[in-house]
Amino acid sequence: MDRSLSSLPPPRRKAMLKKNMASRRTPQQEAGSSTEQTYVYKVVLLGTTAVGKSSLAFRYVKNDFRESMPTVGCSFFTQLVCLETTTMKLEIWDTAGQEKYQSVCHLYYRGANAALLVYDITQKATFARAKLWLRELEREFLHDEIVIVLVGNKTDLAAQREVPLEEAEEFAKSKSLIFMETSAKSNHRVTEVFMAVACELLKRERQKEPTHQPQPWKKSCVDLQEPSNPAKRCCRS
């Protein structure tokens, strides 16, 4: 979002933002030449350095885990997800968590449709930082303009846990956030996080349609309790 919009009163700001926030439609859609719908969404990963943002993105897109170097500026991934007749292209922006990049971070989440606020369950300070990220997003976006997921990563290190599951759950509930714990290393619920984002984005998209009819959502959305099997659920780009 243009930072200058922050000073506008909410109704005005909302109108200005509508243009920015609407998911982009593909040429097929613009021309109305296809019954299939394709949407492009910007999904940004935010969080302190070393919480595992790059590892989550890498696990989701490449289904792999590597020891990674700190991100410089921002990395970029894309992933196609198919839900019913809709194809969604997720543009995943993996921001650098190091303090020295914080002053430019707002440039990366500008125009985002979804944000993953990632913390490390073994580092309490990273949870506190995720809460600060939320405050920043609350200042930049109106409530229904962005899907926000609180992600507690590194569940494979549960023995060193510093952030209780219940505390994070409570916080997420109080702020109406989607909440999940993951492990990029052991591939625990990584796909589910991104699928939850995709389902929520599509649900909101459908609600925006003027002729919206209730959809059988349960058929298209994944059961988030099931173990990961990305290949069964979505198209890989």
Ligand SMILES: Nc1nc2c(ncn2[C@@H]2O[C@H](COP(=O)(O)OP(=O)(O)OP(=O)(O)O)[C@@H](O)[C@H]2O)c(=O)[nH]1
């Ligand atoms: N045990 C464990 N280690 C992880 C997990 N995810 C990431 N790591 C490790 O944590 C370290 C940091 O991971 P990154 O993915 O680079 O973290 P980041 O948040 O992208 O860091 P910045 O780029 O500096 O913002 C690396 O050594 C990873 O291997 C996980 O789920 N479990």
